[in-house]
Protein backbone atom coordinates (compact mmCIF):
# COMPACT_ATOMS: atom_id res chain seq x y z
CA UNK A 1 0.00 0.00 0.00
CA UNK A 2 2.81 2.43 0.98
CA UNK A 3 4.77 1.57 -2.20
CA UNK A 4 1.70 2.15 -4.30
CA UNK A 5 0.88 5.48 -2.64
CA UNK A 6 4.46 6.72 -3.13
CA UNK A 7 4.41 5.64 -6.76
CA UNK A 8 1.05 7.39 -7.25
CA UNK A 9 2.34 10.62 -5.75
CA UNK A 10 5.44 10.40 -7.99
CA UNK A 11 3.15 9.93 -10.96
CA UNK A 12 0.59 12.68 -10.29
CA UNK A 13 2.07 15.02 -7.69
CA UNK A 14 0.83 15.19 -4.09
CA UNK A 15 -1.94 17.69 -4.87
CA UNK A 16 -3.84 15.13 -6.96
CA UNK A 17 -3.71 12.42 -4.28
CA UNK A 18 -5.95 12.51 -1.19
CA UNK A 19 -5.08 10.33 1.81
CA UNK A 20 -6.10 12.29 4.94
CA UNK A 21 -8.66 10.45 7.07
CA UNK A 22 -11.23 13.28 7.10
CA UNK A 23 -11.03 13.79 3.33
CA UNK A 24 -11.29 10.04 2.64
CA UNK A 25 -14.47 9.92 4.73
CA UNK A 26 -16.17 12.03 2.02
CA UNK A 27 -15.79 9.01 -0.29
CA UNK A 28 -17.13 6.51 2.27
CA UNK A 29 -20.79 7.46 1.76
CA UNK A 30 -22.98 7.79 -1.31
CA UNK A 31 -26.76 8.42 -1.16
CA UNK A 32 -27.69 4.84 -0.25
CA UNK A 33 -29.90 5.19 2.85
CA UNK A 34 -27.87 2.48 4.62
CA UNK A 35 -24.80 4.71 4.11
CA UNK A 36 -26.75 7.64 5.59
CA UNK A 37 -27.32 5.53 8.71
CA UNK A 38 -23.58 4.67 8.82
CA UNK A 39 -22.78 8.37 8.58
CA UNK A 40 -25.11 9.17 11.51
CA UNK A 41 -23.38 6.49 13.58
CA UNK A 42 -19.84 7.54 12.54
CA UNK A 43 -19.23 4.15 10.83
CA UNK A 44 -17.11 3.85 7.68
CA UNK A 45 -17.17 0.17 6.60
CA UNK A 46 -16.53 0.98 2.92
CA UNK A 47 -13.83 3.68 2.99
CA UNK A 48 -11.07 3.89 0.35
CA UNK A 49 -7.40 3.97 1.41
CA UNK A 50 -6.61 6.84 -0.95
CA UNK A 51 -8.21 8.94 -3.69
CA UNK A 52 -6.68 10.21 -6.93
CA UNK A 53 -8.04 13.11 -8.97
CA UNK A 54 -6.87 12.74 -12.59
CA UNK A 55 -7.01 15.80 -14.85
CA UNK A 56 -6.81 14.05 -18.23
CA UNK A 57 -7.41 10.70 -19.94
CA UNK A 58 -3.61 10.26 -19.96
CA UNK A 59 -3.62 10.61 -16.14
CA UNK A 60 -6.37 7.97 -15.89
CA UNK A 61 -4.39 5.61 -18.13
CA UNK A 62 -1.21 6.04 -16.07
CA UNK A 63 -3.09 5.52 -12.78
CA UNK A 64 -4.87 2.39 -14.02
CA UNK A 65 -1.60 0.97 -15.38
CA UNK A 66 0.04 1.51 -11.98
CA UNK A 67 -2.93 -0.03 -10.12
CA UNK A 68 -2.81 -3.05 -12.40
CA UNK A 69 0.93 -3.52 -11.80
CA UNK A 70 0.40 -3.32 -8.01
CA UNK A 71 -2.83 -5.42 -8.00
CA UNK A 72 -4.55 -2.45 -6.37
CA UNK A 73 -8.37 -2.26 -6.32
CA UNK A 74 -9.60 0.86 -8.17
CA UNK A 75 -13.16 2.19 -7.95
CA UNK A 76 -14.35 5.12 -10.12
CA UNK A 77 -16.31 7.94 -8.42
CA UNK A 78 -18.56 10.26 -10.45
CA UNK A 79 -20.46 12.49 -8.03
CA UNK A 80 -21.40 9.84 -5.46
CA UNK A 81 -25.16 10.14 -6.07
CA UNK A 82 -25.69 6.38 -6.34
CA UNK A 83 -28.47 5.18 -4.05
CA UNK A 84 -27.16 1.60 -3.89
CA UNK A 85 -23.57 1.98 -2.60
CA UNK A 86 -22.05 1.63 -6.10
CA UNK A 87 -19.07 4.05 -5.88
CA UNK A 88 -17.86 2.83 -2.48
CA UNK A 89 -15.08 0.20 -2.52
CA UNK A 90 -15.86 -3.16 -0.96
CA UNK A 91 -12.25 -3.74 0.14
CA UNK A 92 -10.61 -0.32 0.28
CA UNK A 93 -7.93 0.51 -2.30
CA UNK A 94 -7.92 3.52 -4.62
CA UNK A 95 -10.96 5.62 -5.48
CA UNK A 96 -10.67 7.54 -8.75
CA UNK A 97 -12.53 10.86 -8.44
CA UNK A 98 -13.31 11.91 -12.03
CA UNK A 99 -14.81 15.31 -11.21
CA UNK A 100 -11.93 17.28 -12.81
CA UNK A 101 -12.58 15.58 -16.16
CA UNK A 102 -15.45 17.96 -16.79
CA UNK A 103 -15.02 19.69 -20.15
CA UNK A 104 -17.50 19.91 -22.97
CA UNK A 105 -15.38 19.08 -26.01
CA UNK A 106 -17.73 19.52 -28.96
CA UNK A 107 -21.35 20.27 -29.78
CA UNK A 108 -22.09 19.12 -33.34
CA UNK A 109 -25.24 20.92 -34.49
CA UNK A 110 -25.35 19.10 -37.82
CA UNK A 111 -25.29 15.58 -36.39
CA UNK A 112 -27.00 16.65 -33.13
CA UNK A 113 -24.40 15.22 -30.78
CA UNK A 114 -22.38 16.45 -27.83
CA UNK A 115 -18.99 15.10 -26.74
CA UNK A 116 -18.03 15.57 -23.09
CA UNK A 117 -15.64 14.31 -20.48
CA UNK A 118 -17.42 11.97 -18.10
CA UNK A 119 -16.95 13.93 -14.87
CA UNK A 120 -19.26 16.61 -16.28
CA UNK A 121 -22.20 17.34 -13.95
CA UNK A 122 -25.56 16.73 -15.60
CA UNK A 123 -27.17 20.08 -14.78
CA UNK A 124 -24.19 22.04 -16.13
CA UNK A 125 -24.25 20.15 -19.44
CA UNK A 126 -28.02 20.56 -19.73
CA UNK A 127 -27.73 24.33 -19.08
CA UNK A 128 -25.01 24.66 -21.75
CA UNK A 129 -27.22 22.85 -24.25
CA UNK A 130 -30.35 24.83 -23.31
CA UNK A 131 -28.52 28.09 -24.07
CA UNK A 132 -28.18 26.88 -27.67
CA UNK A 133 -31.80 25.64 -27.86
CA UNK A 134 -30.90 21.96 -27.32
CA UNK A 135 -31.50 19.41 -24.59
CA UNK A 136 -30.40 15.86 -23.71
CA UNK A 137 -33.98 15.00 -22.72
CA UNK A 138 -32.29 13.02 -19.93
CA UNK A 139 -33.74 14.23 -16.67
CA UNK A 140 -32.97 11.99 -13.68
CA UNK A 141 -34.18 13.40 -10.38
CA UNK A 142 -30.46 13.64 -9.54
CA UNK A 143 -29.63 15.89 -12.54
CA UNK A 144 -28.03 18.44 -10.17
CA UNK A 145 -25.88 15.86 -8.32
CA UNK A 146 -24.75 13.27 -10.88
CA UNK A 147 -22.26 13.01 -13.76
CA UNK A 148 -22.45 11.78 -17.33
CA UNK A 149 -20.03 8.92 -16.48
CA UNK A 150 -22.19 7.88 -13.55
CA UNK A 151 -25.30 7.84 -15.77
CA UNK A 152 -23.67 5.47 -18.25
CA UNK A 153 -22.12 3.28 -15.60
CA UNK A 154 -25.43 2.74 -13.77
CA UNK A 155 -27.62 2.57 -16.92
CA UNK A 156 -29.56 5.54 -15.58
CA UNK A 157 -32.88 6.80 -16.86
CA UNK A 158 -34.80 10.04 -16.52
CA UNK A 159 -38.26 11.37 -15.83
CA UNK A 160 -39.00 11.74 -19.57
CA UNK A 161 -37.98 8.21 -20.54
CA UNK A 162 -41.35 7.13 -21.99
CA UNK A 163 -40.57 9.26 -25.05
CA UNK A 164 -36.79 9.61 -24.95
CA UNK A 165 -35.55 6.35 -23.45
CA UNK A 166 -32.75 5.68 -20.97
CA UNK A 167 -29.13 6.88 -21.19
CA UNK A 168 -28.20 3.83 -23.31
CA UNK A 169 -30.36 5.15 -26.13
CA UNK A 170 -28.55 8.51 -26.14
CA UNK A 171 -25.09 6.94 -26.31
CA UNK A 172 -23.30 7.20 -29.65
CA UNK A 173 -19.70 6.53 -28.63
CA UNK A 174 -17.10 6.72 -25.88
CA UNK A 175 -13.47 6.62 -24.87
CA UNK A 176 -12.62 4.14 -22.11
CA UNK A 177 -9.46 3.20 -20.24
CA UNK A 178 -9.19 -0.57 -19.88
CA UNK A 179 -7.74 -2.44 -16.89
CA UNK A 180 -4.23 -2.62 -18.43
CA UNK A 181 -4.22 1.14 -19.04
CA UNK A 182 -4.90 1.02 -22.78
CA UNK A 183 -7.21 3.70 -24.16
CA UNK A 184 -9.98 2.52 -26.48
CA UNK A 185 -12.42 4.59 -28.57
CA UNK A 186 -15.65 3.16 -29.96
CA UNK A 187 -18.32 5.00 -31.92
CA UNK A 188 -21.38 3.63 -33.70
CA UNK A 189 -22.64 6.74 -35.51
CA UNK A 190 -26.41 6.62 -36.01
CA UNK A 191 -26.27 2.79 -36.28
CA UNK A 192 -23.60 0.20 -37.02
CA UNK A 193 -23.65 -3.50 -37.93
CA UNK A 194 -20.01 -4.37 -37.32
CA UNK A 195 -20.05 -7.12 -34.75
CA UNK A 196 -21.68 -7.06 -31.31
CA UNK A 197 -22.58 -3.65 -29.90
CA UNK A 198 -19.60 -3.11 -27.60
CA UNK A 199 -21.19 -0.08 -25.94
CA UNK A 200 -23.11 -2.44 -23.72
CA UNK A 201 -20.00 -3.97 -22.18
CA UNK A 202 -19.55 -0.65 -20.37
CA UNK A 203 -23.11 0.69 -19.96
CA UNK A 204 -24.33 -0.36 -16.51
CA UNK A 205 -20.96 -1.97 -15.71
CA UNK A 206 -20.58 0.10 -12.50
CA UNK A 207 -16.84 0.53 -13.04
CA UNK A 208 -16.07 -3.21 -13.40
CA UNK A 209 -15.01 -3.20 -17.08
CA UNK A 210 -13.12 0.08 -17.58
CA UNK A 211 -13.05 3.78 -16.71
CA UNK A 212 -15.12 5.77 -19.21
CA UNK A 213 -13.38 9.09 -19.86
CA UNK A 214 -15.29 10.70 -22.77
CA UNK A 215 -18.71 10.16 -24.32
CA UNK A 216 -20.67 11.32 -27.32
CA UNK A 217 -24.41 11.56 -26.71
CA UNK A 218 -27.39 12.49 -28.89
CA UNK A 219 -28.95 15.91 -28.33
CA UNK A 220 -32.39 17.19 -29.35
CA UNK A 221 -34.07 20.49 -30.16
CA UNK A 222 -36.04 21.78 -27.16
CA UNK A 223 -39.72 21.07 -27.59
CA UNK A 224 -41.97 23.82 -28.92
CA UNK A 225 -45.05 22.95 -26.93
CA UNK A 226 -46.11 20.94 -23.88
CA UNK A 227 -49.54 19.80 -22.68
CA UNK A 228 -50.05 18.51 -19.12
CA UNK A 229 -52.97 16.66 -17.53
CA UNK A 230 -53.70 14.95 -14.20
CA UNK A 231 -56.26 12.13 -14.23
CA UNK A 232 -57.67 10.47 -11.08
CA UNK A 233 -58.61 6.77 -11.04
CA UNK A 234 -60.62 4.80 -8.46
CA UNK A 235 -58.72 1.62 -9.19
CA UNK A 236 -54.98 0.94 -9.60
CA UNK A 237 -55.63 -1.71 -12.26
CA UNK A 238 -57.54 0.81 -14.42
CA UNK A 239 -54.60 3.20 -14.45
CA UNK A 240 -52.20 0.39 -15.35
CA UNK A 241 -54.50 -0.65 -18.19
CA UNK A 242 -54.54 2.94 -19.51
CA UNK A 243 -50.74 3.22 -19.43
CA UNK A 244 -50.44 -0.10 -21.25
CA UNK A 245 -52.91 0.95 -23.93
CA UNK A 246 -51.24 4.36 -24.41
CA UNK A 247 -47.85 2.73 -25.02
CA UNK A 248 -49.14 -0.20 -27.09
CA UNK A 249 -51.08 2.14 -29.38
CA UNK A 250 -47.76 3.84 -30.18
CA UNK A 251 -48.33 7.10 -28.29
CA UNK A 252 -45.21 8.53 -26.64
CA UNK A 253 -46.10 10.98 -23.87
CA UNK A 254 -42.81 12.33 -22.48
CA UNK A 255 -44.20 12.17 -18.95
CA UNK A 256 -46.20 9.28 -17.48
CA UNK A 257 -46.34 8.92 -13.70
CA UNK A 258 -49.05 6.88 -12.00
CA UNK A 259 -49.24 7.07 -8.19
CA UNK A 260 -50.87 4.73 -5.68
CA UNK A 261 -53.28 6.47 -3.25
CA UNK A 262 -50.58 6.92 -0.56
CA UNK A 263 -48.15 8.65 -2.93
CA UNK A 264 -50.99 10.46 -4.73
CA UNK A 265 -51.53 12.48 -1.53
CA UNK A 266 -47.89 13.65 -1.77
CA UNK A 267 -48.06 14.19 -5.56
CA UNK A 268 -51.29 16.21 -5.30
CA UNK A 269 -50.03 17.94 -2.11
CA UNK A 270 -53.44 17.20 -0.63
CA UNK A 271 -53.69 15.12 2.59
CA UNK A 272 -57.31 14.26 1.86
CA UNK A 273 -56.81 12.95 -1.68
CA UNK A 274 -58.03 9.34 -1.78
CA UNK A 275 -57.64 8.08 -5.35
CA UNK A 276 -54.79 6.98 -7.59
CA UNK A 277 -53.58 9.73 -9.90
CA UNK A 278 -51.77 9.78 -13.24
CA UNK A 279 -49.63 12.72 -14.38
CA UNK A 280 -49.26 12.96 -18.16
CA UNK A 281 -47.26 15.25 -20.43
CA UNK A 282 -47.18 15.47 -24.23
CA UNK A 283 -44.65 17.53 -26.18
CA UNK A 284 -43.34 18.41 -29.61
CA UNK A 285 -44.87 20.40 -32.44
CA UNK A 286 -48.24 21.78 -31.18
CA UNK A 287 -50.39 19.81 -33.64
CA UNK A 288 -48.65 16.51 -32.84
CA UNK A 289 -48.74 17.03 -29.06
CA UNK A 290 -52.45 17.93 -29.28
CA UNK A 291 -53.22 14.87 -31.43
CA UNK A 292 -51.42 12.55 -28.96
CA UNK A 293 -53.28 14.15 -26.06
CA UNK A 294 -56.66 13.58 -27.76
CA UNK A 295 -55.97 9.89 -28.44
CA UNK A 296 -54.76 9.37 -24.84
CA UNK A 297 -57.93 11.11 -23.58
CA UNK A 298 -60.10 8.71 -25.57
CA UNK A 299 -58.25 5.84 -23.85
CA UNK A 300 -58.73 7.02 -20.24
CA UNK A 301 -62.35 8.08 -20.94
CA UNK A 302 -63.22 4.37 -21.26
CA UNK A 303 -62.64 4.09 -17.47
CA UNK A 304 -64.19 5.87 -14.45
CA UNK A 305 -61.88 8.90 -14.12
CA UNK A 306 -61.83 12.54 -12.99
CA UNK A 307 -59.90 14.99 -15.15
CA UNK A 308 -58.07 17.33 -12.77
CA UNK A 309 -56.34 19.75 -15.18
CA UNK A 310 -52.65 20.63 -15.57
CA UNK A 311 -51.93 22.56 -12.31
CA UNK A 312 -50.74 19.62 -10.16
CA UNK A 313 -48.45 18.35 -12.93
CA UNK A 314 -46.99 21.82 -13.55
CA UNK A 315 -46.33 22.15 -9.79
CA UNK A 316 -44.58 18.75 -9.84
CA UNK A 317 -42.45 19.84 -12.83
CA UNK A 318 -41.25 22.81 -10.75
CA UNK A 319 -40.22 20.63 -7.80
CA UNK A 320 -39.20 17.50 -9.66
CA UNK A 321 -35.59 17.48 -8.40
CA UNK A 322 -36.61 17.90 -4.75
CA UNK A 323 -35.55 14.95 -2.58
CA UNK A 324 -35.90 16.72 0.79
CA UNK A 325 -38.57 14.43 2.28
CA UNK A 326 -36.19 11.45 2.13
CA UNK A 327 -33.09 13.53 3.01
CA UNK A 328 -34.69 15.01 6.14
CA UNK A 329 -35.93 11.65 7.42
CA UNK A 330 -32.51 10.03 6.93
CA UNK A 331 -30.75 12.88 8.73
CA UNK A 332 -32.94 12.30 11.82
CA UNK A 333 -31.80 9.72 14.39
CA UNK A 334 -33.76 6.54 13.68
CA UNK A 335 -35.33 7.91 10.50
CA UNK A 336 -35.94 5.25 7.86
CA UNK A 337 -36.45 6.06 4.19
CA UNK A 338 -35.70 3.90 1.16
CA UNK A 339 -36.37 3.90 -2.59
CA UNK A 340 -36.49 0.62 -4.49
CA UNK A 341 -37.19 0.54 -8.23
CA UNK A 342 -37.92 -2.64 -10.13
CA UNK A 343 -39.54 -3.56 -13.43
CA UNK A 344 -41.85 -6.18 -14.88
CA UNK A 345 -44.01 -7.13 -17.83
CA UNK A 346 -47.62 -5.92 -17.77
CA UNK A 347 -48.80 -9.41 -16.76
CA UNK A 348 -46.49 -9.50 -13.72
CA UNK A 349 -46.38 -5.96 -12.34
CA UNK A 350 -49.60 -6.02 -10.29
CA UNK A 351 -48.64 -9.13 -8.35
CA UNK A 352 -45.15 -7.71 -7.71
CA UNK A 353 -46.64 -4.40 -6.53
CA UNK A 354 -49.14 -6.00 -4.12
CA UNK A 355 -46.60 -8.44 -2.69
CA UNK A 356 -44.00 -5.71 -2.15
CA UNK A 357 -46.54 -3.36 -0.58
CA UNK A 358 -47.74 -6.03 1.84
CA UNK A 359 -44.30 -7.39 2.78
CA UNK A 360 -42.64 -3.98 3.23
CA UNK A 361 -45.49 -2.36 5.21
CA UNK A 362 -44.22 -3.64 8.60
CA UNK A 363 -41.00 -1.61 8.12
CA UNK A 364 -42.58 1.77 7.35
CA UNK A 365 -45.32 4.19 8.35
CA UNK A 366 -46.02 4.88 4.68
CA UNK A 367 -45.46 2.75 1.56
CA UNK A 368 -45.55 5.02 -1.46
CA UNK A 369 -45.62 3.52 -4.95
CA UNK A 370 -45.56 4.85 -8.49
CA UNK A 371 -45.10 3.59 -12.06
CA UNK A 372 -43.08 6.12 -14.05
CA UNK A 373 -41.07 4.50 -16.88
CA UNK A 374 -43.48 2.87 -19.27
CA UNK A 375 -42.97 0.58 -22.29
CA UNK A 376 -45.21 -1.38 -24.64
CA UNK A 377 -44.12 -4.55 -22.78
CA UNK A 378 -44.31 -3.37 -19.17
CA UNK A 379 -43.38 -0.73 -16.63
CA UNK A 380 -41.10 0.21 -13.77
CA UNK A 381 -42.39 0.23 -10.19
CA UNK A 382 -40.85 2.62 -7.66
CA UNK A 383 -41.50 1.96 -3.99
CA UNK A 384 -40.67 4.61 -1.36
CA UNK A 385 -40.69 3.70 2.33
CA UNK A 386 -40.95 6.40 5.01
CA UNK A 387 -40.78 5.47 8.69
CA UNK A 388 -39.17 5.88 12.08
CA UNK A 389 -37.13 3.41 14.17
CA UNK A 390 -35.87 3.59 17.74
CA UNK A 391 -32.37 4.58 16.61
CA UNK A 392 -30.01 4.50 13.60
CA UNK A 393 -28.73 0.99 14.39
CA UNK A 394 -32.30 -0.35 14.19
CA UNK A 395 -32.97 1.66 11.02
CA UNK A 396 -29.80 0.23 9.41
CA UNK A 397 -30.82 -3.33 10.33
CA UNK A 398 -34.36 -2.80 9.05
CA UNK A 399 -33.13 -1.30 5.76
CA UNK A 400 -31.04 -4.41 5.13
CA UNK A 401 -34.11 -6.58 5.85
CA UNK A 402 -36.13 -4.42 3.45
CA UNK A 403 -33.62 -5.11 0.66
CA UNK A 404 -33.57 -8.85 1.40
CA UNK A 405 -37.38 -8.97 1.39
CA UNK A 406 -37.85 -6.87 -1.74
CA UNK A 407 -35.20 -8.63 -3.81
CA UNK A 408 -36.49 -12.08 -2.80
CA UNK A 409 -40.02 -11.15 -3.90
CA UNK A 410 -38.72 -9.83 -7.24
CA UNK A 411 -36.83 -13.06 -7.90
CA UNK A 412 -39.97 -15.07 -7.01
CA UNK A 413 -42.29 -13.02 -9.24
CA UNK A 414 -39.83 -12.77 -12.16
CA UNK A 415 -39.42 -8.99 -11.86
CA UNK A 416 -36.19 -7.21 -12.83
CA UNK A 417 -34.46 -6.55 -9.48
CA UNK A 418 -33.41 -3.06 -10.66
CA UNK A 419 -34.99 -0.82 -13.26
CA UNK A 420 -32.44 2.03 -13.16
CA UNK A 421 -30.53 2.47 -9.89
CA UNK A 422 -28.25 -0.48 -10.62
CA UNK A 423 -26.72 -3.07 -8.32
CA UNK A 424 -24.17 -1.38 -6.07
CA UNK A 425 -23.78 -3.00 -2.68
CA UNK A 426 -27.51 -3.17 -1.99
CA UNK A 427 -28.24 -5.78 -4.66
CA UNK A 428 -24.90 -7.52 -5.15
CA UNK A 429 -26.02 -10.75 -3.47
CA UNK A 430 -29.05 -11.03 -5.75
CA UNK A 431 -27.39 -10.62 -9.16
CA UNK A 432 -26.63 -14.31 -9.56
CA UNK A 433 -30.30 -15.15 -9.02
CA UNK A 434 -31.42 -12.40 -11.38
CA UNK A 435 -29.05 -13.19 -14.26
CA UNK A 436 -29.19 -16.97 -13.79
CA UNK A 437 -27.17 -18.54 -16.64
CA UNK A 438 -26.35 -15.02 -17.92
CA UNK A 439 -23.95 -14.72 -14.97
CA UNK A 440 -21.56 -17.05 -16.83
CA UNK A 441 -21.27 -14.54 -19.67
CA UNK A 442 -20.73 -11.65 -17.26
CA UNK A 443 -18.00 -13.59 -15.42
CA UNK A 444 -16.21 -14.54 -18.65
CA UNK A 445 -16.31 -10.99 -20.01
CA UNK A 446 -14.99 -9.66 -16.70
CA UNK A 447 -12.22 -12.29 -16.65
CA UNK A 448 -11.11 -11.29 -20.14
CA UNK A 449 -11.36 -7.52 -19.56
CA UNK A 450 -9.76 -7.39 -16.13
CA UNK A 451 -7.70 -10.53 -15.41
CA UNK A 452 -6.17 -9.06 -12.23
CA UNK A 453 -9.66 -8.07 -10.98
CA UNK A 454 -8.60 -4.53 -10.05
CA UNK A 455 -11.66 -2.66 -11.36
CA UNK A 456 -14.39 -2.30 -8.69
CA UNK A 457 -13.85 -5.85 -7.39
CA UNK A 458 -16.98 -7.49 -5.98
CA UNK A 459 -19.42 -5.18 -7.74
CA UNK A 460 -22.21 -6.62 -9.91
CA UNK A 461 -22.06 -9.71 -7.71
CA UNK A 462 -18.68 -10.65 -9.23
CA UNK A 463 -15.79 -12.15 -7.30
CA UNK A 464 -14.38 -9.74 -4.69
Ligand SMILES: Cc1cc2nc3c(=O)[nH]c(=O)nc-3n(C[C@H](O)[C@H](O)[C@H](O)COP(=O)(O)OP(=O)(O)OC[C@H]3O[C@@H](n4cnc5c(N)ncnc54)[C@H](O)[C@@H]3O)c2cc1C
Nearest residue numbers: 078079080081082140141142147149150153156157207212
Ligand atom coordinates in the same frame (compact mmCIF):
# COMPACT_ATOMS: atom_id res chain seq x y z
C1 LIG B 1 -32.03 12.41 -5.19
C2 LIG B 1 -31.63 11.34 -6.15
C3 LIG B 1 -32.41 11.10 -7.26
C4 LIG B 1 -32.04 10.12 -8.19
N1 LIG B 1 -32.79 9.98 -9.31
C5 LIG B 1 -32.39 9.11 -10.26
C6 LIG B 1 -33.15 8.98 -11.48
O1 LIG B 1 -34.15 9.67 -11.70
N2 LIG B 1 -32.70 8.09 -12.39
C7 LIG B 1 -31.59 7.33 -12.19
O2 LIG B 1 -31.26 6.54 -13.06
N3 LIG B 1 -30.89 7.42 -11.05
C8 LIG B 1 -31.23 8.30 -10.09
N4 LIG B 1 -30.50 8.42 -8.94
C9 LIG B 1 -29.31 7.58 -8.73
C10 LIG B 1 -27.98 8.21 -9.22
O3 LIG B 1 -28.09 9.60 -9.36
C11 LIG B 1 -27.56 7.57 -10.53
O4 LIG B 1 -27.23 6.23 -10.30
C12 LIG B 1 -26.40 8.28 -11.23
O5 LIG B 1 -26.30 7.76 -12.52
C13 LIG B 1 -25.07 8.17 -10.52
O6 LIG B 1 -24.19 9.13 -11.08
P1 LIG B 1 -22.89 9.66 -10.30
O7 LIG B 1 -22.15 10.53 -11.23
O8 LIG B 1 -23.27 10.27 -9.00
O9 LIG B 1 -22.09 8.31 -10.10
P2 LIG B 1 -21.53 7.64 -8.77
O10 LIG B 1 -22.63 7.48 -7.80
O11 LIG B 1 -20.32 8.35 -8.32
O12 LIG B 1 -21.10 6.21 -9.34
C14 LIG B 1 -22.06 5.28 -9.76
C15 LIG B 1 -21.35 4.04 -10.34
O13 LIG B 1 -20.73 4.38 -11.57
C16 LIG B 1 -19.32 4.12 -11.53
N5 LIG B 1 -18.70 5.19 -12.32
C17 LIG B 1 -18.90 6.54 -12.18
N6 LIG B 1 -18.25 7.19 -13.16
C18 LIG B 1 -17.64 6.25 -13.92
C19 LIG B 1 -16.83 6.31 -15.10
N7 LIG B 1 -16.53 7.48 -15.69
N8 LIG B 1 -16.35 5.15 -15.62
C20 LIG B 1 -16.67 3.96 -15.05
N9 LIG B 1 -17.43 3.85 -13.94
C21 LIG B 1 -17.91 4.98 -13.40
C22 LIG B 1 -18.98 4.11 -10.06
O14 LIG B 1 -17.84 3.33 -9.79
C23 LIG B 1 -20.24 3.50 -9.48
O15 LIG B 1 -20.20 2.10 -9.63
C24 LIG B 1 -30.87 9.35 -7.97
C25 LIG B 1 -30.09 9.60 -6.84
C26 LIG B 1 -30.46 10.57 -5.93
C27 LIG B 1 -29.59 10.82 -4.74
